[in-house]
Amino acid sequence: MSIKRAGMLVLCSLILNQAMYFDLGEQEERCIIEEIPEDTLVTGYFLLEYWDEKKQDNSPHLGLTVTVRGPDHEVLLMKRYGKHGKFTFTSHASGSHFLCVQSNSTRFSVFAGERLRVHFDVQMGQHTTDPTAIKAKDTVKFMENSLEHLTDQIRYISRQQDFQREREERFRQMSEETNGNVLFWALIQTCILLTVGFWQMKKMKDFLIEKKLV
Numbered sequence: 001m002s003i004k005r006a007g008m009l010v011l012c013s014l015i016l017n018q019a020m021y022f023d024l025g026e027q028e029e030r031c032i033i034e035e036i037p038e039d040t041l042v043t044g045y046f047l048l049e050y051w052d053e054k055k056q057d058n059s060p061h062l063g064l065t066v067t068v069r070g071p072d073h074e075v076l077l078m079k080r081y082g083k084h085g086k087f088t089f090t091s092h093a094s095g096s097h098f099l100c101v102q103s104n105s106t107r108f109s110v111f112a113g114e115r116l117r118v119h120f121d122v123q124m125g126q127h128t129t130d131p132t133a134i135k136a137k138d139t140v141k142f143m144e145n146s147l148e149h150l151t152d153q154i155r156y157i158s159r160q161q162d163f164q165r166e167r168e169e170r171f172r173q174m175s176e177e178t179n180g181n182v183l184f185w186a187l188i189q190t191c192i193l194l195t196v197g198f199w200q201m202k203k204m205k206d207f208l209i210e211k212k213l214v
Contacts, residue, residue: 021119023051029102034122037163038094040156043123046101048083051115062116063104071095080104094163125156 024030036042048062062083068076070093077089091097103116 020121021117024048024101024103024116024118026103026116029100030118031098031100032120032122034097034099034124035163036091036094036097036124037156037159038091040091040125040159041088041152042091042097043086043088044099045086045121045123046081046084047119048103049117049119051117064118065102065104067098067100067102069098069100071097073098094166125152125159 022030034042044066046064046066048064050062063081064083064085065078065080066087067078068087068089070076070091072093074092076092076097077087079087081087099122101118101120
């Protein structure tokens with residue numbers, strides 16, 4: 001295993017320690033839904049392994065296909081990976097994004113049926129830190145990288161605020177429409193009840209007059 005690949009595996013393991021995990025059957029697809037603001041950088045980390053820990057040592061055939069769809073179900077990303085890795089994409093519109101994973105085991109289907117465990121973590125709006133800038137902490141490059149990181153965080157917070165305002169505005173409009181519909185149907189029901197009441201009273205009066213009871 002190369003040093004780069006080993007480092008990537010260690011990084012994934014550290015990041016995914018606090019991430020969620022779920023079970024996945026071979027050739028099965030699972031999706032999670034994330035509310036993401038417009039123009040937001042999203043980074044995902046994953047680690048695929050057998051549910052049975054006894055089989056973890058020998059699993060070169062394991063892999064995942066990651067598919068990301070936007071609010072309009074447009075495919076933003078579709079790529080095959082190994083059993084661990086990292087993917088990034090930028091959202092084009094605010095709303096619900098579908099992050100789907102599917103195992104792409106290279107074994108023959110006759111051996112399929114194993115339960116797999118997927119460790120999954122999604123981070124939004126994070127600026128990638130330059131490793132060379134971290135080593136040179138006393139240089140201008142480190143300060144520039146730190147400022148870029150803070151600027152990206154401010155932009156992400158601003159987009160989150162705009163996104164929440166948009167959701168609040170949609171919810172307010174929906175509430176007003178619902179209240180208007182409730183009032184409209186209440187008026188219709190009242191009119192129907194009054195109409196039926198007057199009709200019954202008229203029929204009763206005509207019946208009494210016909211029978212000469214009044």
